[in-house]
Amino acid sequence: MTNLQYISAQVNAPQKSIENTLQLLAEDCTIPFISRYRKDMTGNLDEVVIEQIAKLNQAFEAIVKRKEAIVKSIAEQNALTPELSTKINASFDLTELEDLYLPFKKKKKTRADAAREKGLEPLAKIIMAQNADDMDFIAAKYLNDRVANEDEALQGARDIIAEWINENVYIRKSLRRIFGRKAAITTKVAKDADPEKVKKFEQYLDWSENVAKAPSHRLLAMLRAENEGVIKFKVDIDDSDEALQLMEQSVIKNKKETAIQLKKAIDDSYKRLLAPALSNEVLQEAKAKADATAIQVFAGNLGQLLLAPPLGEKRILAIDPGYRSGCKVVCLDEKGDLLYNETIFPHAPQNETAMAIKKVRSMVNAYKIDAISIGNGTASRETEFFIKKIAFDKPVQVFVVSEAGASVYSASKIARDEFPKYDVTVRGAVSIGRRLSDPLAELVKIDPKAIGVGQYQHDVDQSQLKDELDTVVMRCVNSVGVNINTASKSLLGYVSGIGEKLAENIVNYRSENGPFEDRKQLKKVPRLGEKAYQQAAAFVRIPNAKNPLDNSAVHPEAYSIVEKMAKDLKLKTADLIANKEAIAKVNVASYVTPEIGQLGLTDILKELVKPGLDPRKAAKVFEFDPNVKSITDLRTGMVLPGIVNNITNFGCFVDIGIKESGLVHISQLKEGFVSDVNEVVKLHQHVQVKVVEVDESRKRIQLTMIL
Secondary structure, three states: OOOOHHHHOOOOOHHHHHHHHHHHHHHHHHHHHHHHHHHHOOOOHHHHHHHHHHHHHHHHHHHHHHHOOOOOOOOHHHOOOHHEEEEEEEEOHHHHHHHHHHHHOOOOOOOOOHHHHHHHHHHHHHHHHOOOOHHHHHOOOOOEEEEHHHHHHHHHHHHHHHHHOOHHHHHHHHHHHHHHHHHHHHHHOOOOHHHHHHHHHHHHOOEEEEEHHHHHHHHOOOOOHOOOOOOEEEEEOOOHHHHHHHHHHHHHOOOOOHHHHHHHHHOOOHHHHHHHHHHHHHHHHHHHHHHHHHHHHHHHHHHHHHHHOOOOOOOOEEEEEOOOEEEEEEEEHHHOOOEEEEEEEEOOOOOOOOHHHHHHHHHHHHOOEEEEEEEEOOOHHHHHHHHHHOOOOOOEEEEOOOOOOHHHHHOOOOHHHHHHOHHHHHHHHHHHHHHOOOOHHHOOOHHHHOOOOOOOOOOOOOOHHOOOOOHHHHHHHHHHHHHHHHHHHHHHHOOOOOHHHHHHHHHHHHHHHHOOOOHHHHHHHHOOOOHHHEEEEEEEEEOOOOOOOHHHHOOHHHHHHHHHHHHHHHOHHHHHHOOOHHOOOOHHHHHHOOOOOOOHHHHHHHHHHHOOOOOOOOOOOOOOOOOOOOOOHHOOEEEEEEEEEEEOEEEEEEEEOOOOOOEEEEEOOOOOOOOOOOOOOOOOOOEEEEEEEEEEOOOOOEEOOOO
């Protein structure tokens, strides 16, 4: 089987599209570049399908590599038969390959090994042949200075047989299906469990559930409870009769006396070897599926968060609210650069409200502030009320933004490099302001796990999580494009074809030579070669460039085509851009080349109509209910405005303007059945919710969107 055949069996796409995609990936083309600028080669496959092809190709390569290692290991043991070699070559299932390799795998000394050393393997073979009857008489022939009696000889032979049964590919595969259907996870409270943690996981203290049917969030919750010493759990099937019966039918061929020994060996093999191994396998497989689900939930949320509406290039006054330590205030210019910082104390215990009002008014006027960004942490509502009391000389929009991860950013090397002369409080306030102007540009500086839009993100496979989140960030960054003259190193690092080192080189080149004037200048950046230029050029923007196409998503390789279109219409290139009437006259078929076909040309015309269009919507002001300042203000039946701030498989969490977010269970999103939360709500969506239940002691709020 080739990688093309392996992938074609699992991806719903034309074989030619898959083949061309694999070719482009082999040429080190990035997924954003392939999906955007090689549509004619891929047949218009989107990023998701291309990512799937790339992952399956990696999986195929991993299987091939593992097969080679297995064959080499067995061959070195002089045990590779033509039949076994054929089976290994024909299999592309990692589990089956490991089953085939199991008898030859180096392992700790087993009971079967000890029995072989005592010379009992011939006796095991006699029993497995199932032709003998007087087992005590036969066993007596194998007594020696290490085997005292017939029972000991038969026990050793059974140990060897138990291992053979355990290594039988058919039996393992058949039992695996039974465990996949029937295995259940059963929990009980652990001794010496922390009472506070017990309260947190009280739902899982005495729980039993079929593993295959357990939702990902519930399985991950139980695993976390076990890791924290709250519960003990086991995975097993309640009724082993089906498994034992299958094993007996596979092994026992007649009713001779050997059947008694085989039945004992089967029972031992099941309880000591197969059941524990398969139970662990079932749990690991369920954990892998739960991880994948949780990672997809996190990735979906992160994508929505990164593409949240930006306010754009406005002058912003940002506030990191606080009580005793005061509110840290920073003023930022249109590019997000820090102009001024100050601390005000409008709240208790200082209550310097009049002084704070005077300072804020002064800063708004002095720095020509357009909008105010307030972090949604401690003292957020009080600070919002305080700001809205101030009579400004001009309209100033007020926004409350999530400050999740701001403290992580403020203590990071990135923040220290950006603001070496300022402390963490100033850096945190700057992050809160920049999140309003451009969430994407600011959030790429923070470890996605710290942003707080996931579901058990610290419990899943961290390597897979990082890979998936990096892919999401890259997808979002390249869908928007970046201004190469203002983008940070962190943001540039996610641009197609660039990466961390080249991003640093670009920033250094920019510092030494001034702003980029055209895309070709990228080639002057140290170590940025033709391939990197090809992959990156169309994803960077240069406002006010000599060539207006440099501020669009048109790839430089297509500039000559656009110039020919303009010439044919007797226009300059600049006059064709955004000229809907002229663009409508272009006959796409006339400009097809071997490199750029109809799909690519159609995209070019769309881009020319609205060059450099930001796919994100504009930021909107939102107001919480002014009467709700803490959980104690909530009453059952209240209808409140809220913002969706996290999405999980079991529902969504809604910010209603207090420290605690409320949960809208999936059953409460709308009338009727809901299979996917994302079908009903999106991150940052403005919603109306009704309070169903408030548990002040546990800080839990139940909400409904069915009003």
